[in-house]
Amino acid sequence: MNTIRVAVILCASIAVFAADAAPKDLAEQVNGVYPKVEQLYIDLHQHPELSFHETETAAKLAAQLRDLGYSVTTGVGGNGVVALLKNGAGPTVMLRTELDALPVEEKTGWAFASRAHTKDDSGTDVPVMHACGHDIHMAALVGTATLLAQDRQYWHGTLMLIGQPAEERSGGAQAMLKDGLFTRFPKPDIAFAMHDSNGLPAGKVGFAPGVWLTSADSVDIVIYGKGGHGAAPQNTIDPVVIAARTVLALQTIVSREINPQDPAVITVGSIHGGTKRNIIPEQVKLELTVRAYKPEVRKHLLDAIARIARAESEAGNAPHPPDVKLLESTPAQYNDPKLTERIAVDLRQRLGDANVIQVAPGTPSDDFAEFGNAGVPSAMLSLGAADPEKFAEAQKSGVPLPSNHSPYFAPDYNPTLHTAILSETTVMMELLR
Numbered sequence: 001m002n003t004i005r006v007a008v009i010l011c012a013s014i015a016v017f018a019a020d021a022a023p024k025d026l027a028e029q030v031n032g033v034y035p036k037v038e039q040l041y042i043d044l045h046q047h048p049e050l051s052f053h054e055t056e057t058a059a060k061l062a063a064q065l066r067d068l069g070y071s072v073t074t075g076v077g078g079n080g081v082v083a084l085l086k087n088g089a090g091p092t093v094m095l096r097t098e099l100d101a102l103p104v105e106e107k108t109g110w111a112f113a114s115r116a117h118t119k120d121d122s123g124t125d126v127p128v129m130h131a132c133g134h135d136i137h138m139a140a141l142v143g144t145a146t147l148l149a150q151d152r153q154y155w156h157g158t159l160m161l162i163g164q165p166a167e168e169r170s171g172g173a174q175a176m177l178k179d180g181l182f183t184r185f186p187k188p189d190i191a192f193a194m195h196d197s198n199g200l201p202a203g204k205v206g207f208a209p210g211v212w213l214t215s216a217d218s219v220d221i222v223i224y225g226k227g228g229h230g231a232a233p234q235n236t237i238d239p240v241v242i243a244a245r246t247v248l249a250l251q252t253i254v255s256r257e258i259n260p261q262d263p264a265v266i267t268v269g270s271i272h273g274g275t276k277r278n279i280i281p282e283q284v285k286l287e288l289t290v291r292a293y294k295p296e297v298r299k300h301l302l303d304a305i306a307r308i309a310r311a312e313s314e315a316g317n318a319p320h321p322p323d324v325k326l327l328e329s330t331p332a333q334y335n336d337p338k339l340t341e342r343i344a345v346d347l348r349q350r351l352g353d354a355n356v357i358q359v360a361p362g363t364p365s366d367d368f369a370e371f372g373n374a375g376v377p378s379a380m381l382s383l384g385a386a387d388p389e390k391f392a393e394a395q396k397s398g399v400p401l402p403s404n405h406s407p408y409f410a411p412d413y414n415p416t417l418h419t420a421i422l423s424e425t426t427v428m429m430e431l432l433r
Contacts, residue, residue: 022154022429026147026350030421033146037417040064041139042112048101048128048135050118051166054079057099057138061163064142068149070161073185077175081163082185085149090157093431094188094376095144095424096368097137098167104129107407132168132404133196133385136411140194140420147425155432160188164368170216170330173370182374190339190431191371191378194420198401199359200384201391202415205347205423206359207381209340213333214263214291215298216365221246221286221309222323225316230278240273242316243284246309247271250288253304264301265291265363291363293332302326330367336377343379346430347423364404383420385411 023029040060049057058079066072070083079099103120105127106113116128141161148159162181166172182188200206223246225239247268258264266288273284288305292298306324313322348356359382372378386394386401394401402408 029147033143037139037143044135045130046112048114048130051100051169054099054165077179079165080176083161085159087152088156091189092158092186094160094191096162096193097141098134099163099165100168101128101130104131104407108410131409136196143421144424155429157432170328170367173367188376191376193368193380194383196383196385197404198386201386201388202384202412203419204355204384205381207340207344208359209335209337211293211332212335212361213365214363215332216330217290218328219288220325223284224318224320227282228280236280238280239284246312249308262297264297331369331373333369335379339377340379343427350426385416387412
């Protein structure tokens with residue numbers, strides 16, 4: 001469905017149903033479901049699971065939605081959950097949450113902090129934490145699903161709730177799409193999601209029409225050498241030195257090849273090589289994350305990374321060209337402008353003008369973008385999660401609060417969950433009219 005069709009749906013809903021938009025006591029209804037939502041949030045927070053291993057998490061979400069009367073399908077694209085609630089004729093609107101957590105050791109000090117450990121895909125024992133707030137998203141979705149199930153007189157159409165696996169590895173959305181998400185089930189007319197962060201205080205929502213989040217590409221580079229004794233480097237080809245030169249040369253791509261008006265990031269997040277100080281290894285592995293807004297910039301970055309890696313290995317007389325592999329990718333998140341602006345208007349009426357603000361694009365990424373890339377007009381909004389007093393102190397001092405992915409990330413979950421449920425329910429009722 002193109003942007004014109006979105007505009008027609010939105011205009012029709014405004015003209016025909018503006019007098020009966022949503023229940024006036026919606027905030028009170030949120031208070032009514034909150035105890036159940038908080039209990040679920042605490043349970044999810046204490047029992048996180050890694051990407052592509054969210055079996056118990058998916059089962060909990062599916063059980064909650066079945067109990068509410070939704071038609072639920074599990075195992076879509078791995079551990080994905082699809083729940084449908086049909087309520088007469090009308091559009092199909094999708095609301096997504098993520099299921100997965102991160103290999104992070106929690107240090108929030110909460111009484112219900114995660115103490116979970118598991119084996120990752122390599123067999124290494126790792127701690128696990130919902131350090132990106134996906135537990136907030138899941139609990140809020142269940143609260144929203146509850147209110148929409150009981151307030152069916154305010155909306156018509158098909159509500160499609162998605163529990164998506166493996167967002168943190170940028171593969172879950174693609175896996176669900178490949179497994180027939182938009183062919184086995186109704187292809188939605190609109191897709192919506194929210195993501196919490198400490199970038200805003202709890203109680204506030206941020207929106208950004210157009211490109212909001214960057215694309216993300218995970219790149220591995222394996223550099224080959226000739227191993228030997230560290231005391232006789234003349235008899236070796238040192239891949240550590242080649243890797244060091246490669247890391248430095250990669251920094252020139254953004255600074256010297258990309259227009260300064262086009263945001264771009266190349267970060268070498270890890271270097272693995274060698275076992276002992278006096279042994280020159282056979283190879284070194286670099287792991288990169290690459291971010292951009294524009295497709296052409298993204299392509300330039302990836303091509304330049306491969307070019308520089310090959311050139312540095314050749315300059316170092318490496319016995320083999322490097323292996324450069326693109327492992328995980330997701331496009332930039334594009335918020336349909338008309339849809340995003342309309343949602344902002346609706347939320348300002350519900351939350352107040354001061355609590356719904358336009359925010360600048362950022363460099364995180366989210367594979368929610370895959371649904372837009374598949375032809376569904378979409379919008380993702382920022383959900384404030386910071387304690388308002390701590391947020392004000394951080395703004396004054398200039399010392400940032402712990403961000404997503406930090407072991408200290410601790411959302412002010414009571415007002416955050418209230419705002420999420422109120423916002424999602426408002427948006428769904430507005431779009432399903």
